Amino acid sequence: MVLIETDSLEKRYDDKVTALADLSVAIEPGIVGLVGVNGAGKSTLIKLALGLLAPTGGSIRVLGHDPIADGEAVRARVGYMPEHDCLPPDVIAAEFVTHMARVSGLPAATARERASETLRHVGLYEERYRRIGGYSTGMKQRVKLAQALVHDPELLLLDEPTNGLDPEGRRAMLDLVHRIGSEFGISVVVCSHLLGEIERICTSLVAIDAGRLLRSATLSSMTQHSDLLMVEIDEDPADLAEFLGRHGLEVRKDKRSLMVRIGGEPDETYDLIRDAVAELDLSLHRLEQHRHQVADLFRDLPTAEATHA
Numbered sequence: 001m002v003l004i005e006t007d008s009l010e011k012r013y014d015d016k017v018t019a020l021a022d023l024s025v026a027i028e029p030g031i032v033g034l035v036g037v038n039g040a041g042k043s044t045l046i047k048l049a050l051g052l053l054a055p056t057g058g059s060i061r062v063l064g065h066d067p068i069a070d071g072e073a074v075r076a077r078v079g080y081m082p083e084h085d086c087l088p089p090d091v092i093a094a095e096f097v098t099h100m101a102r103v104s105g106l107p108a109a110t111a112r113e114r115a116s117e118t119l120r121h122v123g124l125y126e127e128r129y130r131r132i133g134g135y136s137t138g139m140k141q142r143v144k145l146a147q148a149l150v151h152d153p154e155l156l157l158l159d160e161p162t163n164g165l166d167p168e169g170r171r172a173m174l175d176l177v178h179r180i181g182s183e184f185g186i187s188v189v190v191c192s193h194l195l196g197e198i199e200r201i202c203t204s205l206v207a208i209d210a211g212r213l214l215r216s217a218t219l220s221s222m223t224q225h226s227d228l229l230m231v232e233i234d235e236d237p238a239d240l241a242e243f244l245g246r247h248g249l250e251v252r253k254d255k256r257s258l259m260v261r262i263g264g265e266p267d268e269t270y271d272l273i274r275d276a277v278a279e280l281d282l283s284l285h286r287l288e289q290h291r292h293q294v295a296d297l298f299r300d301l302p303t304a305e306a307t308h309a
């Protein structure tokens with residue numbers, strides 16, 4: 001089952017700002033990072049998925065449903081953690097999460113039970129009878145996560161869950177999101193403008209820029225071996241680069257390493273490098289096939305804001 005499927009999706013605000021344009025993507029189950037700079041259109045996509053906004057063009061389906069025509073079915077199966085602070089400060093956390101469970105249709109006793117359980121999952125069990133207004137930012141983020149989880153959804157939509165947290169808090173929140181996705185079997189779409197931060201917990205990434213799809217792929221396909229060999233020697237690599245170049249290999253210097261493109265049979269390239277190192281009397285420190293880094297593949301991510309038509 002595809003989590004979210006869009007076909008030429010478009011969202012324009014007031015006929016002036018194009019937040020999403022011609023976006024076609026199929027988001028598969030797992031922990032999915034939705035990445036893009038501020039203003040790329042991430043929150044707009046989430047709001048369209050929830051049926052809070054209607055598309056101005058194309059279509060979107062969530063767990064097979066149209067979020068506008070079939071909003072109730074989507075809300076029953078999807079949990080949403082909004083980006084900004086939206087919690088009532090005078091309400092006790094356990095009461096708030098119980099209330100949200102009741103809004104989702106759970107009977108009173110089940111709602112209370114689920115609220116306690118969910119607050120335990122997010123690490124707030126001991127503090128659950130305190131007023132939300134007295135909570136730290138990290139604790140408030142956890143209450144937002146708990147209310148999204150309380151009705152046992154199949155899909156969680158988290159909009160910048162690390163917002164406002166310090167580095168330790170960010171790490172803890174992402175560990176929690178990872179645990180929910182991997183241990184509870186709930187699919188998660190987590191928005192972030194910080195690729196480096198969320199890539200470690202995601203099974204796939206969808207990158208958007210200025211409302212358009214930039215890339216969508218699983219992490220494993222992104223970190224496959226490249227056709228480059230990384231060569232590190234203890235000495236300056238200039239002579240080695242020159243030698244390999246003379247023998248027909250494509251060589252690029254990368255800081256203190258050389259990146260050598262595998263030409264023809266990989267074994268021949270390995271042998272040529274070993275022979276060159278021996279002939280030039282160098283000390284080989286490392287010779288291995290280079291893996292793509294996710295950040296390398298997103299290096300071209302432009303920083304443009306959404307298109308203003």
Ligand SMILES: Nc1ncnc2c1ncn2[C@@H]1O[C@H](COP(=O)(O)OP(=O)(O)OP(=O)(O)O)[C@@H](O)[C@H]1O
Pocket residue numbers: 013014017018019036037038039040041042043044045160193305306
């Ligand atoms: N209600 C609105 N009315 C007009 N323009 C809007 C509205 N909401 C968003 N936009 C514009 O649409 C574009 C996409 O915004 P969106 O909030 O979806 O991006 P984002 O990637 O979630 O960024 P951020 O993390 O900063 O919210 C931006 O140019 C934004 O200014």
